[in-house]
Amino acid sequence: MKQAKATHKESKQKKSIRLDLLVIGGLLLVGGIFGLVLFLTSKPGKAVEIRATGEKTVIVPLDEDGRYEIQGVNGVNVLVVKDGKARMDEASCPDGICMAMGEIDTVNRSIVCLPNEIVVSVIETGRTWGGIKSTTTDSDEPDVIAGGKQ
Amino acid sequence: MRQNKTAKLATYGLLIALAMILSYVEAQIPAFFIVPGMKLGLTNIVVLFALYRIGYKSAFFVNLLRILLVSMLFGNGMSLAYSLAGGMLSTLVMMLLKRSGKLKIVTVSIVGGICHNVGQILVAIVILQTTALAWYLLVLWFSGLASGLVIGLIGGEMVKRLNKIPTDRSM
Numbered sequence: 001m002k003q004a005k006a007t008h009k010e011s012k013q014k015k016s017i018r019l020d021l022l023v024i025g026g027l028l029l030v031g032g033i034f035g036l037v038l039f040l041t042s043k044p045g046k047a048v049e050i051r052a053t054g055e056k057t058v059i060v061p062l063d064e065d066g067r068y069e070i071q072g073v074n075g076v077n078v079l080v081v082k083d084g085k086a087r088m089d090e091a092s093c094p095d096g097i098c099m100a101m102g103e104i105d106t107v108n109r110s111i112v113c114l115p116n117e118i119v120v121s122v123i124e125t126g127r128t129w130g131g132i133k134s135t136t137t138d139s140d141e142p143d144v145i146a147g148g149k150q
Numbered sequence: 151m152r153q154n155k156t157a158k159l160a161t162y163g164l165l166i167a168l169a170m171i172l173s174y175v176e177a178q179i180p181a182f183f184i185v186p187g188m189k190l191g192l193t194n195i196v197v198l199f200a201l202y203r204i205g206y207k208s209a210f211f212v213n214l215l216r217i218l219l220v221s222m223l224f225g226n227g228m229s230l231a232y233s234l235a236g237g238m239l240s241t242l243v244m245m246l247l248k249r250s251g252k253l254k255i256v257t258v259s260i261v262g263g264i265c266h267n268v269g270q271i272l273v274a275i276v277i278l279q280t281t282a283l284a285w286y287l288l289v290l291w292f293s294g295l296a297s298g299l300v301i302g303l304i305g306g307e308m309v310k311r312l313n314k315i316p317t318d319r320s321m
Contacts, residue, residue: 030291
């Protein structure tokens, strides 16, 4: 009788571990599928879109090297485009997480600076290429980009 | 009755102080993790402990007060929004999972870790008005899983070993 109770308890414990493994496996699977979808739909981009809260959206090409100052909410960040890749070179935020995000060159990859509310994301060239001039020639000094090319 | 209240007050104070210290300690650790923005979530040890040893209410309020106090001391309005979204989402989900009683503490912590990161990304998507955070969400999905695992193992041991702190049930 006692033994039967013990085995019952054991099987119950096993069952609950199985549920845990199922949940963890499911979470891994969801993440894996999500990653696979992102990977399969990724394409090389030709330009980056720079968005800063309260500022105009600016698009800069990836095939030209350049150094751009971006005015954020709490300070200025510097974006560097080199060899077709963009990376945050300087940041006024305390954690520097955006600099740690490294280089980006595939569509929809992005660099985000939360403290300064700046989003830099890679876009496909075709549909937005014409937007570059219209966003930057509104005034002599673009709102977002102050530095210009090197 | 009065003694109950005092003991409760002391326990809550202790847990909130501990959670705040762990928040601070974590902020001092430089980003040695490969993943930018990844955090270990040390304070979740306290939340797990409160959840499993004291009660749902204490887990909720300890984390809420910890977030408010830490933001007031070291943060700003923006960091408060991110912390609140992540912290409250993960705490609420963990409360529900604990209530279901079907999962081990480690699994509860893993789901909580992922929810924390998902909550923060959702706020970021709203504040920054962008959907360009998909890759980041992917990275933080797995980093939340990993840190939830580590914290869940530590928290589980704590819950097992620390039986002597007065709880609602023993008071």
